[in-house]
Every structure is written in structure tokens, then in C-alpha cells.
Amino acid sequence: MERNTLYTEKDCSATGLDCSIQGKVVVISHDSPERQLYFCLCGNGAGVNPSGSAVFLVSLRTGEFALKNRSEVIGIVKSELLPDSAKLQLSQIRPVGALDLKNHEPKYSGYSFLPDGRYASGVWLCTEQEALDYVEMQKPYQHRIMLCDRDDFCVLELQDGKLLHPSQEEIEALHNPQNGGLTMT
Structure with missing residues (x-):
């Protein structure tokens, strides 16, 4: 079942700059829940205490690549909250x-x-x-x-x-x- 409310920090297992998001499913601050989930590939903003802000992502809704700023990342989504459609895309x-x-x-x-x-x-x-x-x-x-x-x-x-x-x-x-x-x- 797809989610109809926005993901927040409460839906994340880790938040902030002291966690690496590379290789993780992350929540992006957005205006609709179906456009919030991305898989983080890499970027100088993906590591712990990053040296930059760029993160390269893949949308778990469309499969398209995206470049975002680390400040747009709320955190790493709790795995049990990942909907089936996102798991299939991942x-x-x-x-x-x-x-x-x-x-x-x-x-x-x-x-x-x-x-x-x-x-x-x-x-x-x-x-x-x-x-x-x-x-x-x-x-x-x-x-x-x-x-x-x-x-x-x-x-x-x-x-x-x-x-x-x-x-x-x-x-x-x-x-x-x-x-x-x-x-x-």
C-alpha cells in the first residue's frame, strides 16, 4: 500500500550530517510522499561530515537520476516503511x-x-x-x-x-x- 502522508524525521533511522547516506534509501524534503524516496548512489555530500553538498540519487518512483543538495535529505528511511513499489524499483x-x-x-x-x-x-x-x-x-x-x-x-x-x-x-x-x-x- 502506498503512503499518502509526507515522510518526516520520525520515519528515518538516521538523520543529520554525521551519517553516511551512500548506498541507502533516503527521504528528500518534498511536497508529495511519492516523490520523496531516492537511492543515494554517491556524491561529495553523501559521506559522514561531507566535504561538499552534491548527492547523486535515483528516484524510487521513476528510476530517473537526480542531483540534489545534501540539505534536502531528511535522513535514511526505516527499511520497514519502504513501500513495495519502491522495493521493486530499488x-x-x-x-x-x-x-x-x-x-x-x-x-x-x-x-x-x-x-x-x-x-x-x-x-x-x-x-x-x-x-x-x-x-x-x-x-x-x-x-x-x-x-x-x-x-x-x-x-x-x-x-x-x-x-x-x-x-x-x-x-x-x-x-x-x-x-x-x-x-x-
Whole structure:
């Protein structure tokens, strides 16, 4: 259900300049609730006690990029207040620093699911680091996250922040070179 009242500081888990907003969903002071939620990509105003004021954002309503001033940011929205439509839009954002898909072949696709099973199309990810960054970016907000390889086989799955696949034994083998290790490919 979509919200019909403006988000305020009470709806934020952190506010002020002493928190980093990079990689977080933020509330922008605005005149309508559907235009307040953005994902912060980066900017010299995104860090703790920022050196500047510019923040680069993605609208969780339209998916469009925006440049705002840090003073327009009320704070980081509490994850439980993020509406489903915003979660679906967030699931379509590639991590900061992701390689250009025009020049790089994707190795993985990332999916994020709502509790009722709805999801948006997969997001292409070119490296293992991009895949892990996608998971970290989505984890605070999504019910279930899945990474698949190019053959659409699941290589990693989390639900409510808990690892479902691979198993703990497989992860330990990954870190044990004597056993030959495992890879995500």
C-alpha cells in the first residue's frame, strides 16, 4: 500500500550530517510522499561530515537520476516503511561502480523478491564483486535476494538476511584451498 502522508524525521533511522547516506534509501524534503524516496548512489555530500553538498540519487518512483543538495535529505528511511513499489524499483539499480554493459559481458543476474513472490526483471552484473555489492545494497530492504549465473542457475540466495544457498559447508570449502575450493562461476 502506498503512503499518502509526507515522510518526516520520525520515519528515518538516521538523520543529520554525521551519517553516511551512500548506498541507502533516503527521504528528500518534498511536497508529495511519492516523490520523496531516492537511492543515494554517491556524491561529495553523501559521506559522514561531507566535504561538499552534491548527492547523486535515483528516484524510487521513476528510476530517473537526480542531483540534489545534501540539505534536502531528511535522513535514511526505516527499511520497514519502504513501500513495495519502491522495493521493486530499488531492485533494478546496479551497484555504484558497476561496469558498463556496452563493453563488458555480464556473468550474473540479480533478483529481489517481495514476500508475496513479486519481482522485477533481473539486473545484469559483470563481476563477482558487483554481484556481492548488489546483495549488500538490497539486503536491508528486500525479503529475498537471488543471484544466478549466465545459465540461470542459482549461485546465492538469501531470505530475510539469512543465507539459504550455498550451504555453510560449501562456503567453508570456498575458503579452503586444500579442498580445491568452489567458485561462483
